[in-house]
Amino acid sequence: MKRPDLSCKKGAAAVELAFVAPVFLVLILGLMDIAQMLYVRAMLHGAIEETGRASTTEDADTDSLDSALQASVKPVAPDATFTLNRESYYDFTDVGRAEKFTDANSNGTCDKGETYIDENGNSQWDADIGVSGNGGADDIVVYTASVSYTPFFQFPFYTIGDGRFTVSAKTVRKNQPFTSQTSYSTTTGTCS
Numbered sequence: 001m002k003r004p005d006l007s008c009k010k011g012a013a014a015v016e017l018a019f020v021a022p023v024f025l026v027l028i029l030g031l032m033d034i035a036q037m038l039y040v041r042a043m044l045h046g047a048i049e050e051t052g053r054a055s056t057t058e059d060a061d062t063d064s065l066d067s068a069l070q071a072s073v074k075p076v077a078p079d080a081t082f083t084l085n086r087e088s089y090y091d092f093t094d095v096g097r098a099e100k101f102t103d104a105n106s107n108g109t110c111d112k113g114e115t116y117i118d119e120n121g122n123s124q125w126d127a128d129i130g131v132s133g134n135g136g137a138d139d140i141v142v143y144t145a146s147v148s149y150t151p152f153f154q155f156p157f158y159t160i161g162d163g164r165f166t167v168s169a170k171t172v173r174k175n176q177p178f179t180s181q182t183s184y185s186t187t188t189g190t191c192s
Contacts, residue, residue, distance in 0.1 A: 029153045029154075032152070032153040033151045033152075033153050033154065036076065036077075036151055036152055036153070037151065037165055037167065039076050040073065040076050040077045040080075040147060040149060040165075040167050041167045041169070043072060043073050043076055044073055044145060044147055044167055044168075044169045045169045046072075047068075047069040047072040047073060047145075048069065048143060048145050048169040048170070048171050049171055050069075051065045051066070051068065051069045051143065052141070052143045052171035052172075052173045053173065055086075055134055055141065055143065055173065055175075056141070056173050056174065056175045056176050057175075057176055057178070058137070058176065058178035058179070060134065062086065062134050066082075066084050069082075069084070069145060070082050073147055077147060077149035078149075079149055079150050080147045080148065080149040081147070081148045081149075082145065082146070082147055083144075083145070083146040083148075084143075084144070084145050084146075085132075085143070085144045085145075086132065086133055086134050086135075086141055086142070086143050086144075087128070087130030087131065087132060087141070087142045087144075088130060088131050088132075088133055088134060088135025088136070088139040088140065088141050088142075088175075089129065089130055089131075089135070089139060089140040089141075089142070090139065090140070090181070090183065090184055091140060092140050092172075092174075094129055094130075094140070095130070095140060095142060095172070096128055096130075097128070097129050098110075098125075098126065098127045098128065098129065099116050099117060099118065099119050099120065099125055099126050099129050100116065100117045100119065101114055101115065101116035101117070101125060101191065102114050102115045102116070110125040110191040111191055112191055112192055113190060113191065114190070114191045115188055115189070115190055115191070116188065116189055116190075116191055117184075117185075117186060117187070117188055117189075118185055118187045118188065118189045119184040119185055119186075120184070120185070121185040121187065123189065124189070124192075125189065125191050129184075130142065134175070135175055136175065136179070136181065136182050137175055137176070137177050137178050137179040137180065137181050137182075138174065138175055138176075138177045138181035139174070139175045139181065140172065140173070140174050140175075141172070141173050141174075141175060142170065142171075142172050143170065143171050143172075143173065144168065144169070144170045145168065145169050145170075146166055146167070146168040147166065147167050147168075148164050148165070148166045149164060149165055149167075150163060150164050150165075151163075151165055
């Protein structure tokens with residue numbers, strides 16, 4: 001009986017390729033997935049800066065500016081869904097501030113029966129004084145955009161939820177002083 005030749009290397013490359021190829025393919029797809037996410041993020045940040053800057057003028061058409069933002073991101077994320085939001089404030093110090101209220105029990109919450117000043121004029125106490133929309137002259141506008149999209153090359157074995165990625169960007173701008181700025185309301189109300 002003839003002994004097998006252990007020094008024979010025929011077929012070794014095929015076996016090595018069978019082990020390495022799947023790992024290499026997953027690595028390449030993962031890198032392409034990350035590259036697309038970074039590209040979408042860069043496009044969104046550039047678009048929101050440009051849109052935010054253009055929105056500060058008196059005659060700004062925010063609907064067409066929002067459409068232009070979406071059109072600039074769509075080539076790199078064709079199935080993208082967008083969430084766009086503008087909140088306006090009187091001054092930079094008001095961004096994220098709650099409406100003033102009498103905190104009778106000192107718990108930091110506007111409880112039933114406590115009075116508040118309805119500064120944004122919507123007939124209810126708000127933890128954020130911002131008013132939805134582009135505001136008026138000299139107002140501070142916080143413009144936020146979120147994009148949810150399905151990546152071109154989904155990373156195998158790494159799908160979270162529905163497999164879509166979400167990228168967000170935010171910019172803060174002050175509207176141009178094209179007229180006198182409207183001040184806050186001084187109407188009082190009672191928390192419910």
